[in-house]
Amino acid sequence: EIVVTQSPDTLSLSPGERATLSCRASQTVTSNYLAWYHQKPGQAPRLLIYGASSRATGIPDRFSGSGSGTDFTLTISRLEPEDFAVYYCQFYGSSPYTFGQGTKLEIK
């Protein structure tokens, strides 16, 4: 089973700033089967990025994903107020499809 670890646990930034979130897998992620979601309080998660770098439908281009192998990054170029949420990465190369523990992006 691949273990996925996110860092940092909490990231405090201001609107307009750039956010960089990290996700590390315990083994090589084949075919870059790595996704990112965000979740706002009381809501279901929403898919942002799949295949490590492909934006899901309707996701603004300020969100970008990068990385390969075991290290992946989600970058939000300029934070909007609605971006403050919890972010999860997820490995989906083979079952079980594990999620990271989450990074809380909070307003500074």
Added chain:
Amino acid sequence: QVQLVESGGGLVTPGGSLRLSCTASGFTFTDYYMNWIRQAPGKGLEWLSYISGSGSTNYYADSVKGRFTISRDNAKNSLYLQMNNLRAEDTAVYYCAGAYQGYMHFDPWGQGTLVTVSS
């Protein structure tokens, strides 16, 4: 529009059973592997199970294997999760989520249904 709606959550005593349902609309249900994912209060996401579009293949996380059963009725655009021998640690919001043609990144998601296991 694309929508998943879960139902069937509630309060159940330890050792009891519950059946969750998820009804899909706005997309071709059989094109999607369907999944159950849960989130304990204040915690992260845990994938539990998937079932293929035809219903012929399924898989479970170790935490629920032998206790939970996933099924689907494609004629009704519905997904189910039969949960038996429930434990306090099964308390969570349960989400159904689709994975197009088995590419297991999840979109769409339902709004979730809360299951509480307590005496």
